[in-house]
Amino acid sequence: MRRRRRRRHRHDRRRRRPRPARRLRAGAVVVDVPFVIAGAGIAGLALAAGLQRTETAMPYLLLDERPELGSAGGAITLWPNAMVALDEIGVGDDVRRAGHALGAGTIRTRTGRVLRSLDLERSAAVLGGPLVAVRRGDLVEILHDRIKPGSVRLGVAVRGYRQDEDVVQVVTDGDPVAAVALVGADGYRSEVARVLDPGLPERYAGFPAWRGIADTGGLEPVQLWGSRQEFGVVPLGDGAAYWFATVREPAGGTAESELAHLRTAFSGWPNPVQQVLDATAPAAVSRNDVMDRALPRRWTDGRVVVIGDAAHAMRPHLGQGGCQALIDAAVLARLLRQADSPAAAFTAFEKMRRAPARRVVSLSRAAGRAIDAPAGLHRVSQLLPDPLMLRTLAKIGGTGAYPW
Structure with a gap:
């Protein structure tokens, strides 16, 4: 049986603060803050890997409450x-x-x-x-190897967000993190989704x-x-x-x-x-x-969006939960490369992905029945x-x- 490499990604654990971000134009406002992804699971890492494909990749930062990278579920x-x-x-x-x-x-x-x-x-x-x-x-490791070193900050739980004129203030258990935009890739218990839709039933x-x-x-x-x-x-x-x-x-x-x-x-x-x-x-x-868990009534809020299980948690019977999360990441990465602003990309993403994802959620329940x-x-x-x-x-x- 082959021996699998086990990496603890110690460079991510030691780096508690990211390198200074390049200046990024967000609409008409220029700010010195990164693009923040809540969650360093499959969806979040895949999005970061997709953003990294361009030579002038926007500066990004992934926040995850876990002490180290990994993925349960075999x-x-x-x-x-x-x-x-x-x-x-x-x-x-x-x-x-x-x-x-x-x-x-x-x-x-x-x-x-x-x-x-x-x-x-x-x-x-x-x-x-x-x-x-x-x-x-192995999938997590492959995706992590494609993103910028030091772009994951572990042990930081995202609890919500606030928006002002220029930035999104990402609420954590510690100091807030300023972001040019926020993507909630933080799973079906997503705190970002629960700000978008308070009282989200499950x-x-x-x-x-x-x-x-x-x-x-x-x-x-x-x-x-x-x-x-x-x-x-x-x-x-x-x-x-x-x-x-x-x-x-x-x-x-x-x-x-x-x-x-x-x-x-x-x-x-x-x-x-x-x-x-x-x-x-x-x-x-x-x-x-x-x-x-119900789909949030909306997936976007200006410079905020949810993807993967945060947007469309589904039953496992069709084996599409992770697949749909990867599609979300690839689609959003392309839209972000093409759009004039994150908010425009997020709006286009929800328009493109909401109906197909809702259909797979319904079919997954039907398969279970x-x-x-x-x-x-x-x-x-x-x-x-x-x-x-x-x-x-x-x-x-x-x-x-x-x-x-």
């Missing part, structure tokens, strides 16, 4: 629409080398009965390319999502459905596999061992379920209670012809679903 499956976004950002080939292109897979019942087999060549032709699975840590979706990495290879992609539960396996290559699971149960589980809890919940399910659980270390398992359906309806789904299903998926995650 791995991510990138659909062709996200790969186009990564190509736009300039890291697509790096991600392909670090990741694993997925082959043919199946959807099965909890008893092992095949509901649908997916043909690799046909699906790649319709979608515009293969799906690529990559460890989240509710528990009815299930947690577990994720993990198993030290086992030789597997094919598979999803198993049954009893309002789901288990999926995605090969990563190099003798490893990524898996995910959902089970209908109350929020805030108290199981001392999530791995033992899952072994019980999926007892009697066919391999590779027990195989990957047996090959997973307890420390490699993460659990998150899935929340349905389909998985929750009785076994009889799962069997009825076999009647949907493969070409029609692939065309539907292409509208969600194919290369044609990318805006340009």
Whole structure:
């Protein structure tokens, strides 16, 4: 099994204050402050990497409350629409080398009965390319390596903002940070989104999502459905596999061992379920209670905008949360390079991205309801012809679903 590099990005941890920013024209006002991105996760880092593509990249600063960079959740499956976004950002080939292109897979019942087999060549032709699975840590590292050294300030939580005539005052737990503009890429609990839409409602979706990495290879992609539960396996290559699971149960589980809890919940399910659980270390398992959070009534406020989960948190069933965040980052980076001001770019971004993202949010909920359906309806789904299903998926995650 290959050895993965683990970087702590110490240069970012030591640098508590950024280098002086170049003078940047924001509309008719010239100021000596950076472009601030709240959140140094996938969306924030991808946006910074996209901004860095020009020789005269605007000065930017990423603020993140975590003590070091990283990403929970094991791995991510990138659909062709996200790969186009990564190509736009300039890291697509790096991600392909670090990741694993997925082959043919199946959807099965909890008893092992095949509901649908997916043909690799046909699906790649319709979608515009293969799906690529990559460890989240590798993706974060690739994006971080493309941005300006010292542009991430860790241990700084963004709590909101205030705007005056010239700048945005980014509110933190410490001193405020002056910004020429602010992008909230701070996840579904975004404080920036909650200033844009106070009282933004959310509710528990009815299930947690577990994720993990198993030290086992030789597997094919598979999803198993049954009893309002789901288990999926995605090969990563190099003798490893990524898996995910959902089970209908109350929020805030108290199981001392999530791995033992899952072994019980999926007892009697066919391999590779027990195989990957047996090959997973307890420390490699993460659990998150899935929340349905409304879209903010607005994504922009002058020189402020939200992207990724901050703008459109969605259920995990279509695997589009990270993909849509990458599209947001690539689209916004291009608009910022083209527009006369950040505010103009933000307005164009919301106009372009709000309706498509809302549609994927709705379809992700519908996919979750389909998985929750009785076994009889799962069997009825076999009647949907493969070409029609692939065309539907292409509208969600194919290369044609990318805006340009």
